[in-house]
Amino acid sequence: MKKHDLKLLTSYVDGELHASMQSELNELLQNSSEARELLRLLKQDALMIRNQVPMECSYELTQKILAKIKVRSLSRIGHLNKRDDLMMRPWFSLVAVAAILAVTTFISFYAVNAFLGVQANDLEKAKKSLSLSQNNETREKKLPANLNALETEKADQIAMLEKQNVLPVSPEINKDNEKSVKINLPLETDKGPFTKGTQGKELLAAPANEAFNLIRIDAPLPWVLRKKEVSGEVSGKMLAKVINNETRLKIELSCKDNAAAFAQLKMNLSKMGYFVYSDVNTLMRLKNKNDKSPVNFMVYLENANANDLARLLGQEKPALSKEAAKVAATTSFWEALVLSKISTNDRKTMKSVLGFEPAEQGGSFTNATPPNETPESAKGDPLQSLKKNKSSALAVSFPAAQNLVNSAEVKQYLEATKSSSLSGIKVLIVLRTDN
């Protein structure tokens, strides 16, 4: 039988024979008994496959699957999956055994050395016992001096570290985390950017929780290098000092009404020349002021600079326009904020949750588009506007319970911005409600 004829038969059995081939098949079947027999057998085979006993998924297997999903959903929050995955790897046991052997060898080596050293010391002591007794007094005098020098050096190092991480702190946030590290350091009372009056704004500057949904952690926060109570304005200069060497920043705002704060933030961004790209759900949520459901909001900024941030957070009066100044002056919805670098874990979380992560390195700071140049571009197609703008922001919302905003809008935003060569600080702002 010809190859073409065979194809006619199998296509027919598949139910995918084109209408134009039907007459050709009919002709073949009329003229060839071999074709008729083969077609019968092929149809019989198909029927036999269909009649195979269906494989039922057992109750136990279903429960196993559901349990696995539950673990995975928990691990999304708690980042447990990394350890699980690691433990499951076949080479893990080998590495573990190798590590144990290495440690054992290391300890044995030092134990033997110590033992031999003690023996040698005993002999030495026996020989020099008399002469040593005379030197003891001198040694005792030197030891405290050495210790003092070490302590001073250590204190200097700590002080240097502290200077590099001078970040304000909110006692309110500490209430959320009573067991967090409390370091009472002397206040810089008369100098520095924190002394220009008090506006009741309290800030916490410490690496924040790893997940964006801000799960409160009861354990101490060992990564907090320094916290300091301050009250006063946050200037662009101060922010620049803090973030000068970091082009990725995470800011978490704790708000009484985070929807209002978010709306304000969006408005500020627009006034400052950012094209703010938002999803429909978020816009609907903002419109519905009666909706008090626990929704977190997130803003992702690219091409920002320190002055932008200071203005954005409403802590510094903008110098560019009266209108912007008026807007910024009213921005006081948040009671506290958490300012931190976007850590490697943040980036990983961002990638897993949002589907993207901030660029590795942003380069030098650049100014955002001036406020009076932006609004026109935002009127047309949003994606086109997004492409045209140097500075853009993604403003989206996500449920408080879970931080998933991997929506079509996020993808569109990324699609539109990926070709642009943005520089400056990458900023992730998360607004949570304290309700």
Place this chain on the structure above:
Amino acid sequence: MNSLDDNTLIRLVLEGNTSAFDVIVRRYNTKVYSLAFRLLNSVEDAEDVAQDTFSQAFKALGSFRGTAKFYTWLFRITYNLAISQRRKRKPALSLNSQTDSQGEITLPSDDASPMKNMEDEEGKSMMDKALGMLSLDHRAGLVLKEIEGFSYEEIALSLGVPVGTVRSRLHRARLELRAILEKLDKERGDL
């Protein structure tokens, strides 16, 4: 929630309602497990693949674009995992194959013509063996076509190959299956 369509359930999961994924699991667990079993001919392997399929689907749900049907996306994960699983273990003809010391298939003796009684259990067993002797690609195409009733396009999406490839694979798979069944029938007749 059980009455909601796949896309709505997926949206709910992505919004944080993970219990919506339970509905997805219960909706497709048998199909996924069944496909895995047909591809691997091993209960143990099929269970592993079924678990991993849903686990990976949950993890990667955000990347599901919604342009294709969800189950074709899910089956593609199953298929890919089945390929990986198959690579891990020694090749086996069939779960039900009884092999003698030389590794040849031993079929139960029966005086009646096997082709005559293809609809009885014995015939089904022979079909199991024949399917097990097909390549994974061919078997997957046939299973999706005949058991799931997929179109060429759906099979293409599930296997991640062009429609033309599906057409030719199915063509070859049917003829190969026929040849195997005839061979088995002949061997059986010789016994």
